[in-house]
Amino acid sequence: xxxxxxxxxxxxxxxxxxxxxxxxxxxxxxxxxxxxxxxxxxxxxxxxxxxxxxxxxxxxxxxxxxxxxxxxxxxxxxxxxxxxxxxxxxxxxxxxxxxx
Amino acid sequence: xxxxxxxxxxxxxxxxxxxxxxxxxxxxxxxxxxxxxxxxxxxxxxxxxxxxxxxxxxxxxxxxxxxxxxxxxxxxxxxxxxxxxxxxxxxxxxxxxxxxxxxxxxxxxxxxxxxxxxxxxxxxxxxxxxxxxxxxxxxxxxxxxxxxxxxxxxxxxxxxxxxxxxxxxxxxxxxxxxxxxxxxxxxxxxxxxxxxxxxxxxxxxxxxxxxxxxxxxxxxxxxxxxxxxxxxxxxxxxxxxxxxxxxxxxxxxxxxxxxxxxxxxxxxxxxxxxxxxxxxxxxxxxxxxxxxxxxxxxxxxxxxxxxxxxxxxxxxxxxxxxxxxxxxxxxxxxxxxxxxxxxxxxxxxxxxxxxxxxxxxxxxxxxxxxxxxxxxxxxxxxxxxxxxxxxxxxxxxxxxxxxxxxxxxxxxxxxxxxxxxxxxxxxxxxxxxxxxxxxxxxxxxxxxxxxxxxxxxxxxxxxxxxxxxxxxxxxxxxxxxxxxxxxxxxxxxxxxxxxxxxxxxxxxxxxxxxxxxxxxxxxxxxxxxxxxxxxxxxxxxxxxxxxxxxxxxxxxxxxxxxxxxxxxxxxxxxxxxxxxxxxxxxxxxxxxxxxxxxxxxxxxxxxxxxxxxxxxxxxxxxxxxxxxxxxxxxxxxxxxxxxxxxxxxxxxxxxxxxxxxxxxxxxxxxxxxxxxxxxx
Numbered sequence: 001x002x003x004x005x006x007x008x009x010x011x012x013x014x015x016x017x018x019x020x021x022x023x024x025x026x027x028x029x030x031x032x033x034x035x036x037x038x039x040x041x042x043x044x045x046x047x048x049x050x051x052x053x054x055x056x057x058x059x060x061x062x063x064x065x066x067x068x069x070x071x072x073x074x075x076x077x078x079x080x081x082x083x084x085x086x087x088x089x090x091x092x093x094x095x096x097x098x099x100x
Numbered sequence: 101x102x103x104x105x106x107x108x109x110x111x112x113x114x115x116x117x118x119x120x121x122x123x124x125x126x127x128x129x130x131x132x133x134x135x136x137x138x139x140x141x142x143x144x145x146x147x148x149x150x151x152x153x154x155x156x157x158x159x160x161x162x163x164x165x166x167x168x169x170x171x172x173x174x175x176x177x178x179x180x181x182x183x184x185x186x187x188x189x190x191x192x193x194x195x196x197x198x199x200x201x202x203x204x205x206x207x208x209x210x211x212x213x214x215x216x217x218x219x220x221x222x223x224x225x226x227x228x229x230x231x232x233x234x235x236x237x238x239x240x241x242x243x244x245x246x247x248x249x250x251x252x253x254x255x256x257x258x259x260x261x262x263x264x265x266x267x268x269x270x271x272x273x274x275x276x277x278x279x280x281x282x283x284x285x286x287x288x289x290x291x292x293x294x295x296x297x298x299x300x301x302x303x304x305x306x307x308x309x310x311x312x313x314x315x316x317x318x319x320x321x322x323x324x325x326x327x328x329x330x331x332x333x334x335x336x337x338x339x340x341x342x343x344x345x346x347x348x349x350x351x352x353x354x355x356x357x358x359x360x361x362x363x364x365x366x367x368x369x370x371x372x373x374x375x376x377x378x379x380x381x382x383x384x385x386x387x388x389x390x391x392x393x394x395x396x397x398x399x400x401x402x403x404x405x406x407x408x409x410x411x412x413x414x415x416x417x418x419x420x421x422x423x424x425x426x427x428x429x430x431x432x433x434x435x436x437x438x439x440x441x442x443x444x445x446x447x448x449x450x451x452x453x454x455x456x457x458x459x460x461x462x463x464x465x466x467x468x469x470x471x472x473x474x475x476x477x478x479x480x481x482x483x484x485x486x487x488x489x490x491x492x493x494x495x496x497x498x499x500x501x502x503x504x505x506x507x508x509x510x511x512x513x514x515x516x517x518x519x520x521x522x523x524x525x526x527x528x529x530x531x532x533x534x535x536x537x538x539x540x541x542x543x544x545x546x547x548x549x550x551x552x553x554x555x556x557x558x559x560x561x562x563x564x565x566x567x568x569x570x571x572x573x574x575x576x577x578x579x580x581x582x583x584x585x586x587x588x589x590x591x592x593x594x595x596x597x598x599x600x601x602x603x604x605x606x607x608x609x610x611x612x613x614x615x616x617x618x619x620x621x622x623x624x625x626x627x628x629x630x631x632x633x634x635x636x637x638x639x640x641x642x643x644x645x646x647x648x649x650x651x652x653x654x655x656x657x658x659x660x661x662x663x664x665x666x667x668x669x670x671x672x673x674x675x676x677x678x679x680x681x682x683x684x685x686x687x688x689x690x691x692x693x694x695x696x697x698x699x700x701x702x703x704x705x706x707x708x709x710x711x712x713x714x715x716x717x718x719x720x721x722x723x724x725x726x727x728x729x730x731x732x733x734x735x736x737x738x739x740x741x742x743x744x745x746x747x748x749x750x751x752x753x754x755x756x757x758x759x760x761x762x763x764x765x766x767x768x769x770x771x772x773x774x775x776x777x778x779x780x
Contacts (some may be wrong), residue, residue, distance in 0.1 A: 022756050031752065096750025 007048035014041035028080045028090040032073060039069050102148040103156070103165055107183050109145050109193060110234035110247070113138045116226040120219060129208055130218025135226045136204045142233055143197035150190035154621065159187070162627040166311055168239050177306050184239035184310050188465065188625035192236035192376055195472045199368040200229045202599040206480050207360045209595035210487055221261065225364060228254040232369035236376060241298050241308040244380075245291075248341070248373060252291065255370050256284040259357040272356070279356035286350040286703075290340015294377075297333030300326055314383040314629035328388045334381055335395060342374025342428045345402040349699045351425055352409075355417040355492075359483030362417060366424045367476035375431045375468050382461060383629040385439050386446060392439035393550060399432025400557035405697075407564040411571075412682070412693050415492050416482045419572045420475070423518065426561055427471045434464035434533040437554055441539065446633065452543065458626055458637040460536035462619045466611075467529035473610050474517040474526055477603035481511035484592040484600065485576060489584040494575040496584035501577035503590045506597045508577040510604040515573045517607040519566035520660050525611030531647050531656060532614070534558050538652055555652075562656050566663025574671035615640055 014037055021034025043062045050058025080090050087094060116138030120131030127134065158165050168182030204225065211218055231254055234247035260280030263273050298308060304322040305313050312318055319327070338344070343351035351371070355362055365371060378385065378395060385391055406425030413419050438460015445453030484507045489497055501508040517524040520531070537555035540548060591597065620639045627635055638646060647653050669676045682690035692698075747758075 019760060023753055023760070026753070092752040095752070099748045099750030 004048055004052050007044060011041045011044040011048070014038070014044065026091050026093045028083070028092050028095075031092065032076045032080070035076075036069065036073065039065065101152065102145060103152045103185065104167065106145065106149040106165075106185060106193075106237060107167075109142045109149075109197065109237065110230045112141045112145075113226045113229040113233065117223050117230060120223040120226060124219030124223060125216060129212075129222075130214075130216070131222045132204070132208050132211075132218060135222040136201065136208070138226055139197055139201040139204050139229055142229065143194070143201050146190070146193035146197050146233075149185065150194055153185055153190055154187065159624060162624055162631050164311075164628045166239055168309070171243075177302055178309075179242055179307075180240055180309055181243055182239035183237045185237060186625045186628045187621045188376075188379055189236050191465065191469055191622065192372070193233060195469050196232045196236065196368045196372070197229065199472055199476045199603075200225070200232070200364065202476060202603055203360050203363050203368065203480065206363075206483070206596050206599040209593040210360050210483055211358065212593075217261075221258075221358070224254055224257050224261075225361070228258065228364060228369055232373070235373055239309060239311070241301065241310075241313070244377075245294065245298060248294070248337075248377075249291065251370050251373060252284065252287055252341075255287070255354070255365055256280050258361040258364075259283050259354045261357050261361065275353075276356040279350075279353040282703075283350040283354050286347050287340045290337045290347055290374075293333045293340070294337025297330045297337065300330040300333065304330070310380070310629075316630075316632055319384065319387060324387065327384060328391060331381065331385050331388065331391050332394075335378065335385075335391065335398075338374035338377045338432075339398060340374070341377070342371045342432070343425055344374070344398050344429065344432060345405055346699075348402060348406065348425050349696065349703055352418050352421045352696065355415070355421050359417060359479060359486060362421070363476050363479035363483065366421070366479060367472045371424065371428055372468055372472065375428060375435070375464065378432065378435050379461065379465055379468075379625075382435070382439060382626060386443045386457070386630075389440050389443035389447070392436050392443055394436070396433050396436025396440060396554055397550075399429040399434075399436055400554045401429070402426065403429030403433060403561040404557045404564070405429075407561045407568065409693050409696055410568040411564060412690055414494050416485065416494050416497070416572060416576060417479075417492055419494075419568055420478050420482060423478075423565060423569065424471075424475055426565065427467070427475070427518070430530065430533050430558065430561070431464045431467050431471070433554055433558060434460050434467060434536050436460075437536045437539075437551065438462075438464065441536075451634070451636070454633050454635055455637045456536070456539045456543065458623050458635045459532070459539070459619075459643075461626055462614075462622045462637065463529060463532035463536050465622050465625075466614060466618065467533055469613075470517070470525040470529045470607075470610050473603055474514045474607040477510060477514040477600060477607050478518065480596070480600055480603065481507050481514060484596050485511075487592055487596070488588045488590060490587065491584045493584075494572065496582040497576045498579040499577070499581035499585050500588060503585065503588050504577075504592070506591060506600060508573075510597075510600040511577070512573060513604045514607050515569040517611075519569050519664060520562055520656065521664075522657055523611075525607055525609065528611035528614050528647070530562060531650075531653050532643065534562070534652065534656055535646060535650065538650070542650070559652075559656055559659060563659040563663045566660040567667050570664045570667030571671050574667055578672045579674070614643055619643060 018034045018036075018038030018041060021037065022031055025031060025034070043065055046058040046062050046065070050056065050062075083095060084090050113135075116131075116134050120127070120134050124131035124134075153159055153165055156165075164184055164186040166182065166184050168180040170178065171181035172179040204222075207221070207225070211221055214221065228251060231247045231251035235244055235251065238244040238247060257280070260276050263277035263280060301313060302308055304326050305318055307313070340347045343349075351366075354365060357365075385395070403426045406422045406429060410419045410422035410426065413422065438457045440457070441453045441460060442457025445451070445455075445457055484504065485497065485500060486492055488504060488507075489500065491497070513524070517526040520527045534555060537551055537558055540551050617640060619637065623635055623637050623639075666676070670678045681687075695701075749755075
């Protein structure tokens with residue numbers, strides 16, 4: 001049996017990778033992708049704990065989480081598409097017209 | 101029956117005010133008949149109610165008629181609204197409404213040529229009557245103060261009646277406007293003091309009802325120092341309203357209004373309010389003899405001071421204005437001297453002194469009644485003269501007696517009465533006032549120098565009064581025809597002469613009331629509140645006996661006749677040239693009198709130096725401190741918002757960074773708490 005610490009380490013690495021992506025890039029699509037990586041880091045955590053405690057509850061939550069992530073990405077992509085139609089760009093640096 | 105409806109007396113003139121104010125222009129005489137009707141109804145109600153009160157059970161057992169309803173409750177302080185009728189209210193109601201009625205009738209003739217402005221005039225005089233009637237029937241000080249201020253407002257409006265367009269040009273308009281402002285502001289000074297006095301009373305008594313404030317048990321329970329301060333402040337209110345020294349200077353300027361308004365202010369309303377206030381507050385004023393002696397001295401000084409300015413004035417209305425000041429001073433002298441005697445009597449338990457004090461009170465109120473009649477007569481007579489001659493300058497009159505028989509005879513009666521010619525109304529009350537000042541010496545109660553001084557002030561004023569009144573009468577009606585006399589229209593219309601004749605009858609006879617129980621009736625007003633003193637004063641024939649057995653009465657009669665004779669010598673026979681005494685108007689004293697003792701300048705200096713300085717300080721406070729605090733607060737909020745809005749870059753990366761910084765801080769805090777609690 002693989003030790004749980006390794007799962008958690010993998011999850012943490014994935015989360016940091018995703019976070020790094022969100023904070024540094026200015027490309028909208030990459031931001032969405034990075035968020036997905038962070039989400040999945042969380043999912044791995046849940047599965048690992050589910051296996052550790054011998055409970056199916058964590059796995060059920062992961063199913064929900066994946067479904068919601070899919071919906072969220074659909075919404076995100078749709079928004080980006082619309083932005084692209086108007087501004088001919090998906091760079092988030094250019095999406096600042098709603099600030100003060 | 102009618103006593104329960106006495107609240108109608110202020111209400112009906114108020115309704116007239118509203119009706120005339122809205123529809124006056126559509127009515128005959130600009131609503132003048134409505135105003136007359138209102139005054140008539142008020143008078144009839146007063147008459148019936150007074151009769152009912154005086155013949156009723158309450159009067160017999162020395163109790164006032166009180167009707168009240170709750171108006172406000174502020175914490176423990178109850179403020180009521182109602183009527184308080186005693187004999188003082190009755191006489192005030194009667195003469196105020198009756199003289200107002202006469203003045204309103206007279207106005208139909210006098211104001212007839214004012215066209216559209218009559219609506220404003222009649223509406224405002226009706227409101228004026230409301231103020232006076234409300235003042236005298238109020239059951240507590242706050243209610244009284246409300247009506248007091250209504251009168252202040254009306255005096256402002258009416259003195260400035262010609263401030264928009266005066267027949268005599270723009271300067272006269274400006275004079276009217278500034279006289280109105282002066283009247284309003286100077287009396288305001290007194291009103292503020294009055295209000296401060298009411299605050300103290302409310303704080304001490306938790307009520308402003310006369311029934312509570314004048315109750316012996318309540319007075320005994322409060323702090324005497326606070327009560328003394330309150331009475332002094334209330335007296336300052338009376339000084340402002342009744343134009344006593346040093347707040348007297350607005351009244352001569354108030355002559356800028358129509359003559360009927362002057363008559364209304366001087367005889368029926370306004371200035372009588374101050375005297376009424378002191379008379380009404382007698383039970384709390386007598387708690388401290390020093391307050392009363394102050395009242396007497398302010399009155400005595402004003403009497404002689406104002407009379408001196410009337411000696412050389414050439415304006416017929418101003419002479420009358422100064423004489424009003426002087427006569428009001430007489431009333432305060434009587435009230436103050438009487439109050440002092442009563443206060444001493446209360447302290448020493450001397451019943452004779454209490455009786456003499458009540459006599460002073462009677463003298464003050466009685467003089468107020470008589471003064472109302474002869475001063476209304478004199479003002480309306482001077483209005484008739486001005487109406488006919490078209491000027492107020494007595495040098496241009498002279499010899500008007502032939503053209504205006506009724507006016508000249510009625511004014512002669514008024515002048516005789518105010519001068520104190522024996523058996524006319526002014527004589528009785530004036531000698532009663534002097535008798536009060538003499539009382540301590542004559543009854544072997546220790547002739548204090550204060551009373552000697554008061555008596556001297558009174559008797560010198562009596563002499564001066566006789567002189568200047570007859571100077572005025574001779575200059576106007578006798579002697580050579582002046583230039584204005586040649587152009588005079590002759591006698592005024594009947595609506596003006598009939599009130600003159602009626603008032604002349606009263607000026608002749610109203611003093612005789614003292615022989616028929618009037619003094620007893622007025623004393624009953626004191627007994628309503630100071631009943632435990634068992635006040636016994638002389639009445640009826642005894643007073644007459646007192647007056648005619650007193651040698652000083654004959655001295656005052658002789659002085660009166662002497663004043664009249666000098667007036668006759670100087671201004672009718674012209675055998676004595678008045679120019680000899682004043683170096684033809686060049687002497688310093690003459691100029692001092694003409695300049696009114698420089699009081700207008702003193703007022704100006706004070707208002708510019710002190711008033712303007714205070715106003716600037718207040719303005720600074722307002723702009724810098726109060727506005728500064730408000731603006732500073734809003735600037736701080738806006739500035740903080742500005743600097744914080746820099747965080748909103750619109751850049752997604754930054755937002756995300758803030759979110760994660762927050763998460764990290766949260767996690768760090770939670771972990772710190774866990775570690776501090778010794779781990780999980």
